[in-house]
């Protein structure tokens with residue numbers, strides 16, 4: 001079920017019907033549809049008949065889980081084969097995009113010798129020995145202003161009044177700043193000695209013809225776009241952002257801004273994912289809200305147009321957790337279940353060329369699974385090879401934290417000074433733990449935790465929100 005107008009999701013209400021099939025009537029779209037329920041809670045006989053590559057975990061539980069490293073390996077293998085498509089955009093839209101090609105300068109910047117100071121263009125030799133006590137007198141023969149050609153050819157004993165950025169007249173090879181000059185009518189008295197080329201910005205001193213200014217795949221920062229402007233480029237070829245579809249499942253979800261019926265909750269994960277996808281360079285293709293029924297989820301999965309699909313909820317072992325089986329049926333789901341906390345039911349696979357991430361419904365799990373896996377994949381497609389999009393700093397643990405061997409833990413924490421105060425490892429439904437936290441640290445699977453005082457990297461969700469800095473350079477663990 002999709003709410004095109006972004007209104008409430010609500011439950012599709014089951015309508016009593018005399019036929020053998022139940023029907024769902026969606027009160028918001030007005031659609032009624034038959035539900036033949038081809039995917040049912042599996043019997044043990046059905047489970048025995050499944051190919052060994054995928055095991056339905058509904059109402060039976062995960063038997064094996066992959067490590068975080070194995071999931072990352074799969075992600076890396078997928079991103080390397082992903083085709084990159086480009087488009088040309090005007091420079092005014094280039095900020096924050098990734099360059100599709102290497103760009104070299106077709107011109108010298110600056111394209112002519114120019115003054116770096118307001119003052120007088122002179123022949124450097126004429127100023128030799130000039131001081132406050134023994135100034136050198138010169139005759140003003142004209143002026144040079146920015147943007148206007150200067151046709152004067154300077155001879156010994158002459159000078160040209162010149163402004164910063166204006167062309168150096170022929171014959172001049174230095175500029176005396178106005179602070180070292182006394183002007184009286186058409187004469188100046190120079191009170192300092194300047195060497196050749198003093199205060200002159202040379203042709204090509206910034207960039208020469210053929211200099212590479214942008215590398216293929218590079219993220220375009222404000223200054224990169226400005227450099228492109230400085231070489232006269234009106235547009236730039238950039239990578240098309242990966243198109244990301246967000247499918248939000250859950251009959252219990254209603255949109256913020258509407259009434260909250262009994263036993264329903266406000267939908268939060270689409271807002272979390274929308275922001276994270278945008279941050280990581282993806283383009284939201286659509287956000288679709290679907291009921292917990294296999295037909296709707298299947299339809300949302302089968303539509304073309306997305307490079308990546310994120311499914312929120314229904315990833316685990318509940319009777320209504322259809323997404324894993326659907327992805328396995330329509331394509332492949334090589335990873336389902338990860339030895340980590342939270343986000344253990346995370347899955348990933350593909351349907352044809354679309355890469356699918358099953359993100360657990362619990363909001364903290366959804367966020368953690370996105371940041372660990374889907375975000376990593378998206379960033380890789382954008383040539384952003386950082387493991388995390390967060391600034392890291394080293395802090396000292398204010399108290400001991402424990403974790404079983406073999407499990408990776410994502411620990412939300414506050415940073416006070418250089419002290420890391422762990423908030424939570426469990427409680428993946430407590431979304432506000434992520435807003436009370438400044439960031440997170442990780443207990444890797446080969447560790448049983450850290451004693452109080454251990455220095456560890458903490459990843460700051462956004463350092464505009466948490467401007468604290470610590471200076472200890474070395475972590476005890478990496």
Ligand SMILES: Nc1nc2c(c(=O)[nH]1)N[C@H]1C(S)=C(S)[C@@H](COP(=O)(O)OP(=O)(O)OC[C@H]3O[C@@H](n4cnc5c(N)ncnc54)[C@H](O)[C@@H]3O)O[C@H]1N2
Pocket residue numbers: 061062248249250252253265266267268269270312313314315316317318321342343344345359360361362363365428429
């Ligand atoms: N027997 C087992 N039960 C569960 C296991 C398990 O291994 N064995 N795993 C648990 C873990 S861990 C998690 S996490 C959850 C994940 O379950 P699902 O991915 O199927 O998610 P849902 O059941 O749909 O939702 C879980 C929880 O989150 C709320 N939710 C869902 N979507 C949203 C949303 N868009 N915005 C806000 N809140 C949302 C939902 O109402 C549920 O409360 O499974 C455990 N169970």
Ligand code: MOO
Pocket residue numbers: 340341342343344345360362364365427428429
């Ligand atoms: O991923 Mo779950 O949220 O660990 O409880």
